[in-house]
Structure formats: structure tokens, C-alpha cells
Amino acid sequence: xxxxxxxxxxxxxxxTFKIGLFTFGGGLAMIPFIQAEFCDKRGWLDDSELTDVIAxxxxxxxxxxxxxxxxxxxxxxxxxxxxxGGLGAVLPSFIVLIFVTAFYRVxxxxxxxxxxxxxxxxxxxxxFINTLRxxxxxxxxxxxxxxxxxxxxxxxxxxxxxxxxFIIIGGGLSGFVLRTFILKKKTxx
Numbered sequence: 175x176x177x178x179x180x181x182x183x184x185x186x187x188x189x190t191f192k193i194g195l196f197t198f199g200g201g202l203a204m205i206p207f208i209q210a211e212f213c214d215k216r217g218w219l220d221d222s223e224l225t226d227v228i229a230x231x232x233x234x235x236x237x238x239x240x241x242x243x244x245x246x247x248x249x250x251x252x253x254x255x256x257x258x259g260g261l262g263a264v265l266p267s268f269i270v271l272i273f274v275t276a277f278y279r280v281x282x283x284x285x286x287x288x289x290x291x292x293x294x295x296x297x298x299x300x301x302f303i304n305t306l307r308x309x310x311x312x313x314x315x316x317x318x319x320x321x322x323x324x325x326x327x328x329x330x331x332x333x334x335x336x337x338x339x340f341i342i343i344g345g346g347l348s349g350f351v352l353r354t355f356i357l358k359k360k361t362x363x
Contacts, residue, residue, distance in 0.1 A: 179251075185216075186255045190243045190262030198294045201231065201238025204263075205305045208246055218250045225312040233342055239263055318352060 193207040205228060212218045219227070227249060231241035240263055247259025274281050281287055314320050326341050 182251055183255055183258055186247050186251055187258040187262045189216075190247065190259045191266060193243070194239070194263040195266035197239065198291075198298055201240075201242055202305065203298050203301050204239050204242060206301050206308070208242060209305075209308060212246055212250065219246065221308070221312040223249060225309060228309070233346060318357075322348060 189211045193204055193211060197204045197207055205224075209221070209224055213221060213224055224246070227242060227245045231238050231245050234241050240260055243263035244256045244260040248256035250259075314323055322345055326345060329336055329341055330338075
């Protein structure tokens with residue numbers, strides 16, 4: 175392994191570690207940080223590639239934050255980068271959980287910590303909105319994707335008890351049918 179590749183792998187690990195350390199709110203909250211670090215700052219991915227990674231990460235079983243980190247890092251540097259990216263994403267939570275578990279009663283009963291977490295919740299909501307704004311450019315590129323978005327949004331708001339996995343599976347199947355049967359015929363003409 176050459177020095178350049180080793181440096182890149184170290185950067186992948188440290189980047190995902192930093193993202194994992196400062197991400198509150200789950201996998202979706204991680205997306206703006208991944209976009210800033212891997213797309214904007216380093217230029218390792220473009221927004222379209224990140225959109226593909228996010229779609230795949232949401233479709234796979236497991237924790238979306240880990241899936242997104244592993245898939246992003248695989249795209250950037252292969253299998254070793256994927257392993258380091260997964261470790262980098264998980265390690266901060268593991269360390270914090272050990273600390274919180276050791277001092278659980280002190281943490282839970284501390285009004286300042288509860289207040290800080292309440293403030294973080296508001297910031298996470300703002301990051302979700304920012305992620306939606308940025309992903310709109312690469313996700314809603316035609317009338318079909320806008321239609322899928324509208325239907326999924328309607329289902330989420332009109333049937334709040336529906337499990338998100340059914341929306342993901344439905345979107346995936348609909349996109350497959352659209353591409354295989356409808357759009358394919360249009361390109362053959």
C-alpha cells in the first residue's frame with residue numbers, strides 16, 4: 175500500500191469518525207455531514223452518486239447511518255475503506271454509550287444535559303430540511319421522480335401508521351416497473 179492510499183484510508187476513517195461523533199438524530203441527520211465532507215470538501219463523490227448511496231442505504235437492512243457510511247466509503251476507496259468507514263461511524267456511538275452507561279443516573283437527571291439534547295433536536299430538524307433542499311436537485315430530476323415523491327409524501331401524511339419499509343419497497347418496485355416496462359418502450363421507439 176502506498177503512502178497516498180494509506181493517507182486516504184486514514185482520512186476516510188477520521189472523516190466518518192468525526193461525522194459519527196457529531197451526528198445526532200440517526201442516519202438521515204448524517205447526510206448533510208457526508209455531503210459536506212465527501213462531496214463538497216474532498217470531491218470524492220458528486221451529489222448524484224450520494225443520492226444513489228442514500229437510496230441503497232435506506233433499502234438495505236440494518237442501521238442507515240452505518241449503511242450510508244459503508245457504502246459511501248466503498249465508493250470512495252473499496253472494501254478496506256468501507257470497513258474503516260463503518261468503524262469510524264460506529265466507534266463514537268460505542269464510546270459515548272460506554273460513558274453514558276457508566277454514569278447513567280448522573281446523565282439522565284442532569285437538567286443541563288436534557289436541555290442540550292432538546293436544543294440538538296431542533297438543530298437536527300433544521301438539518302433534515304437542509305438535506306431535503308440539497309437532495310431535491312439530484313433526486314427530483316423529472317416528472318416521474320416528482321410523482322413518486324408526491325405519492326410517498328401523501329402516504330406518509332395520510333396513513334401515518336404505515337411502516338416506512340413498505341414505502342421504500344413500493345418506490346423501488348414502482349421505479350423498477352417504470353424503467354423496465356414503460357421507459358424502455360419509449361427509448362426503443
